[in-house]
Amino acid sequence: MFFRLVSKFLILAVTVTAVMAFAQTDALAANVFPAFKSITLDGKSVTEAIFAGKKLTMLNIWATWCPPCVAEMPDLGSMGRAMPDGTQLVGLVFDISAGDRSAKSKAEEILSGAKANFVQIEYSDDMYPYLETVDAIPTTIFVDAKGNIIGEPLVGSRSEKDYRAAIEKILKSL
Numbered sequence: 001m002f003f004r005l006v007s008k009f010l011i012l013a014v015t016v017t018a019v020m021a022f023a024q025t026d027a028l029a030a031n032v033f034p035a036f037k038s039i040t041l042d043g044k045s046v047t048e049a050i051f052a053g054k055k056l057t058m059l060n061i062w063a064t065w066c067p068p069c070v071a072e073m074p075d076l077g078s079m080g081r082a083m084p085d086g087t088q089l090v091g092l093v094f095d096i097s098a099g100d101r102s103a104k105s106k107a108e109e110i111l112s113g114a115k116a117n118f119v120q121i122e123y124s125d126d127m128y129p130y131l132e133t134v135d136a137i138p139t140t141i142f143v144d145a146k147g148n149i150i151g152e153p154l155v156g157s158r159s160e161k162d163y164r165a166a167i168e169k170i171l172k173s174l
Contacts, residue, residue, distance in 0.1 A: 031149040033059075033141075036126035041093070041107060046121055051143045055086035056150070056170060058163065061131070062138045063095040064106040069138045070114075072157035077116030079160045084167060091120040094131060142170050150174075 035048050051057050060076060062069035080089040091111075096103045104122075111120065123131075130149075140154040140163070151170050154163070 033143050033147050034129045036124045038121050038124035041120040048147050051147050052145050054088045057143045058089045060140045061092045066137050068157040073114035073116045075160040077114045080118030089118045094123040096122045
């Protein structure tokens, strides 16, 4: 009796785990950025609806402690000031979580020094299903107006020229 009960429990546990894993990876398999609620560095509420306003969003995932992330920020700042029509640049600072004033201050300092005035989103646990697939930072992905991730992620720091070429290529494919 005891063994039957234990085996039923194990089967149930494996089934529940598999269903949860499938649900979590379902959006990733479809290459969709997960729905999220977060705030920008300047305190405004933001959701995945940020993607709906533009044909293409370049989403740069970075951290304040990452030297290559910081090094590419001036190029990203320049790019953010002159994005092609129908596109936008958004940063995702994933080492800032609610109430972390020191990382937020560091991010603001980096962005100010780089003249990178584009929208920056703070990490939210809702983003975890995608962010757990990110192998290195910085990583930049491209998201369409429906939240679909388009093309391959760009892993590692890049120049403004490289990012512009990637955007042009993706825009031609849309």
